[in-house]
Amino acid sequence: MRIIAGSARGRVLKSLKGLALRPTADRVRESLFSVLGERLEGACFLDLYAGAGAVGLEALSRGAAQATFVESHRPAGRVIEENARLCGFEGRFRVIMAPVARGLAMLRAEGVTFDLIFADPPYGRGEVGAALARLGQWPEMLAEEGLLIVQRSRHEKLGEIAAFEGVRTLRYGETLVDMYRRASEEA
Numbered sequence: 001m002r003i004i005a006g007s008a009r010g011r012v013l014k015s016l017k018g019l020a021l022r023p024t025a026d027r028v029r030e031s032l033f034s035v036l037g038e039r040l041e042g043a044c045f046l047d048l049y050a051g052a053g054a055v056g057l058e059a060l061s062r063g064a065a066q067a068t069f070v071e072s073h074r075p076a077g078r079v080i081e082e083n084a085r086l087c088g089f090e091g092r093f094r095v096i097m098a099p100v101a102r103g104l105a106m107l108r109a110e111g112v113t114f115d116l117i118f119a120d121p122p123y124g125r126g127e128v129g130a131a132l133a134r135l136g137q138w139p140e141m142l143a144e145e146g147l148l149i150v151q152r153s154r155h156e157k158l159g160e161i162a163a164f165e166g167v168r169t170l171r172y173g174e175t176l177v178d179m180y181r182r183a184s185e186e187a
Contacts, residue, residue, distance in 0.1 A: 001054055004030050006061030008087035014079050015052045028172045029058055032149070035170065036116065039147065040064050043115040046107070048100050048131065053080035055118050060089045068094045068112070070103035101134055108138045115143045120151040128152045132161045139163035139182050148180040
């Protein structure tokens with residue numbers, strides 16, 4: 001696993017051995033960030049279910065101003081911190097070592113808003129819909145022109161969330177990446 005482009009291009013990222021992490025594949029990350037393009041410049045990025053942090057670290061490398069990582073597994077959270085420091089991102093990242101529901105509640109209480117929210121819940125556990133429902137309770141966490149990005153297995157179905165409307169779906173074999181924006185007030 002490595003950083004694909006930007007200021008930390010080529011940096012090999014550490015991961016945890018023996019842990020059932022499913023890092024976002026390089027080709028998925030490369031395509032996703034190609035689609036996001038200039039949206040990354042100066043963005044506030046939230047990486048939910050962060051694992052080793054590859055997606056959020058890639059965002060920082062490509063110009064995001066700040067990245068917040070939410071990861072419940074403490075050893076993985078420490079790996080994110082180590083990777084961020086090795087990439088030279090001191091002062092531009094925050095790691096919240098808590099379950100996503102608690103991490104989102106903390107961020108909401110702080111009144112934080114994100115330009116880009118990326119969620120990559122574990123496949124096959126029903127957490128994809130739960131993550132969207134949690135975010136649907138607090139749509140103000142996503143900036144007016146922001147994007148919510150959800151990575152999931154093509155076998156997992158998403159229900160409608162009134163707070164968000166689908167923009168685009170990208171497919172990479174068995175992986176789908178759904179993009180949403182905040183629903184318009186008139187809807």
